[in-house]
Amino acid sequence: DTVGDDFDVLIAADQRIEPRDAMPEKYRETLIRQIAQHAHSEIIGMQPEGNWITRAPSLRRKAILIAKVQDEAGHGLYLYSAAETLGVDRAELLDRLHDGRQKYSSIFNYPTLTWADCGAIGWLVDGAAIMNQVPLCRCSYGPYARAMIRVCKEESFHQRQGFEILWTLMRGTPEQQAMAQDAADRWWWPALAMFGPPDTGEAAKGGHTEQSMAWGIKRFSNDDLRQKFVDMMVPQADRLGIVLPDPELRWNDARGHYDFGEVDWDEFWRVLRGDGACNAERIAHRRRAHEDGAWVREAANAYAAKQASREQQKESAA
């Protein structure tokens, strides 16, 4: 069909698909699912760090943390807007999040146990997110690509802040150093799992990688991104003085990359299926906030409707 033709031409030319362009239904669905999951991750991702806002150990850190959680809300909004250009509205997407039809990144099902976790999330989780997201700035779908450009700029700022939290701790008291090391121990493997299950070699056949690459949504395999991430983080860990919790981690001169151990994929799937430390808590928190606010949103709608009809009356009276 002609839809396919125009679309394929644009994709082949590495041009952007825009909302008014015709696109295959599968492409639209894949994007909705991916953008929504991304938006949900920003919104749910406010909680683990939000847990430390009232307890941040200094006012400067408190201010930075509030601003960061605020940025996450902002990223969620950009992304919901991008998804809305595909013909699905935010309220519907939130419903899908709340009743479990759509997911968010499983990394946010891990708990933030100490202040150092705010550092580890910035350094490792935002670091991994950037690695995933930078290629998305060249995603074939225009609104998503443009949202990602804004998001990436702020994320790299967050990553530096996370690094700096850990840097300060590693130059602090022995207790602070232990706190930073402990956080890195707990977040390293979940961060590696953020790139998704293996999708190269033997594993290349199962997942969505191939189709997403063909559509210009995905630019690198999970495994390539994971390798890039490890290669980037090891020198940073060295600078921090943090020992990454992987005995197999070492430079491989032949490959020109770091070798590293295997993620515990059983744990990954278990947490993804719902049996993580915080899955139930995160969704319950979101749902409660949403339900508590229902009367407020209704009031805002009712008021807007009243105002609109008042305007109309004024106009017809004039």
Added chain:
Amino acid sequence: DTVGDDFDVLIAADQRIEPRDAMPEKYRETLIRQIAQHAHSEIIGMQPEGNWITRAPSLRRKAILIAKVQDEAGHGLYLYSAAETLGVDRAELLDRLHDGRQKYSSIFNYPTLTWADCGAIGWLVDGAAIMNQVPLCRCSYGPYARAMIRVCKEESFHQRQGFEILWTLMRGTPEQQAMAQDAADRWWWPALAMFGPPDTGEAAKGGHTEQSMAWGIKRFSNDDLRQKFVDMMVPQADRLGIVLPDPELRWNDARGHYDFGEVDWDEFWRVLRGDGACNAERIAHRRRAHEDGAWVREAANAYAAKQASREQQKESAA
């Protein structure tokens, strides 16, 4: 009438009135009001110290505090039982507390701001309570007198514990000493006000003192009790190293008593009328707990009724 005669004979002989004895309606009403107010004070009085249970600075203090608040609940129960012998049940008395028809001691409308307040309440508030209550062990109404004997024994234990909290603070760091002095500064005058407004000399005509004394409910005037309290506490304050916040306080050799300044009765009446720091909070807390628990009490009643009818069925079947 004969009711009056028997009653008057017993009162004149300083004998106890018991629940089955005839008694003037006014005597019964006065006692119900006084015993209920006393019971309510124990129950509301759990809150100011209850506020420190989760934050007590050591486990030993936490255990002592829990036990003390528990004792207050127990005192409330003895006293409600004593009131019930006069033909009014606890649920009804609690309703009167919750809707403001009956009062509790106004002292519990002051806030507990620091740990030292737990000491000051024990030392000053329980001290004043004992001073009020010891004569009530000889009250003409038997059940009330017997309840007071049990209460007084525990109260004097609480008073020693309060003294010991302050003793420890006064032998602690400068911050702890300041904390203890500050607590005494804030609780001294409200403790003096606990004996009620002046009721001797000019002031003897207004209140209930004369009638209550004639009925053997009250044994000493408010002013006499206040003087006894001051005379008892000044040497204790000296031992603690606490300066009582009254520039007029000094020994009067001629009277054989300490002279002391005037309570701020305007403040007393203001707080009594409802405009104290915690009046609204105390009652709201009580009501919330009572309302939250309604379904539990209903369930307990329903279960008891079911059990009773099962027993009956068993018996009639046998």
Added chain:
Amino acid sequence: MAHDPAVAEAADSKPCAAYLLGLADDAMVYAQRLAEWMTNAPQIEEDMALGNLALDLLGQARALYPYIGSLDGTGRGEDDFAMQRSERDWRNVHLVEQERGDFADEMARLLWFSAYQVELHTALTGSTDEVVAGVAGKALKEVRYHLDHASLWVVRLGDGTEESHRRMQAALERVQPYLPELFDDDEASVGAAGRGVGVLPSSLRDAAVNRVASVLEQATLSMPEPSKWRSRGGRAGIHSKPMGYLLAELQHIARSYPGAAW
């Protein structure tokens, strides 16, 4: 005796420090409460907006604390004030320390507090103390926005649904006992106003009330009657029950690692 301006200035600075501490603590404590809304707001835009307000107020407190530490001669910095002070040393009003209620409670509190702050900072832009005038000038822009934000919501809720009207009116009743304290003059404010550094809280009352009244009218809400009781004592370090728990949360980590830098 020759007039020594340095001595006179030192004598002047302590009451002003006490006055400014009240303002800084109001901002600090309310920032802490507002920040609790993040992840709990009725919509994501509001998570952001309330976070913004919290940041503004936190910024006001952070601008004042080190200056207060220099005025009172202790040299304390922002974290000394925020993390190392016990409850009796805090000087904020009870309004800002109350627990987070529903969204209507927050908008009622924000409406009154920002109406008060608009009048306060308008007056303080004329302070004889340049630092205070500077902080007020920056804060004024912020709190005008806060007042607009609160007004917008109070009108929406008051003139929204039946439920939102009922909730908003009830919230106005609940906040009522905490308002007189905002406008109480005390020794510190009298001292600071006398020196031209501060302003008498009582002098801000009528204009703030008028601001709120006009919002309530537009919102089809009514101004509650004065309450049977009122809060007192915040400026003297006498706080209400929620304050101790707020401080436990605020300070626990900082207090748990004495001497650590973050």
Added chain:
Amino acid sequence: MAHDPAVAEAADSKPCAAYLLGLADDAMVYAQRLAEWMTNAPQIEEDMALGNLALDLLGQARALYPYIGSLDGTGRGEDDFAMQRSERDWRNVHLVEQERGDFADEMARLLWFSAYQVELHTALTGSTDEVVAGVAGKALKEVRYHLDHASLWVVRLGDGTEESHRRMQAALERVQPYLPELFDDDEASVGAAGRGVGVLPSSLRDAAVNRVASVLEQATLSMPEPSKWRSRGGRAGIHSKPMGYLLAELQHIARSYPGAAW
């Protein structure tokens, strides 16, 4: 090499300390939660009863902490353990740290925890460590009463009104994810059980479940299905969200006055 009993004992004592710390922290944290009921219970008798339970558990923790401090060689006392430890160093299960829910939630938690504790302390009265056996002997009397108290209420609520039945059943569902953790064996419990000092948690499961099952039957309630997720990690110092806030409250005053005695 000659056998040196002192060296062997020292090598043995660390795993036992780790095991006992889990038991002590369970008791300590649950005491803190139960004490929150005082002034909040459905009737005054219950304010007293829950206070009593809190005191018993607090007593169990206080009996164990100094002994643990001697076993692990740190010489720490009860307040060092309770007031000066950070979240990652606490070894209690998640069940006891969860926020206070409604009365049915508390009775569901109490039923399970005391059924577990009855089996635990029954087993520990046979501990090869005399101190542990002594603590368990005293605790056993207490926790039997706790189990009776919880059972009484669960039956009343289950077989009371329609509402109480519904609430009690819902509470049983809510507590379900926190139960497997009680019966998990970990390195410390395997070590302590191997030495005859402790007991394998997994060996207590069936008897505890039977105790609960018989109460539920009498209460006309049903045993929930295993939950979709379960708590993990408390014994390794991985806690859930409420723990940090619980510690903030528990420790704030003690941490605020370093070195002070109370």
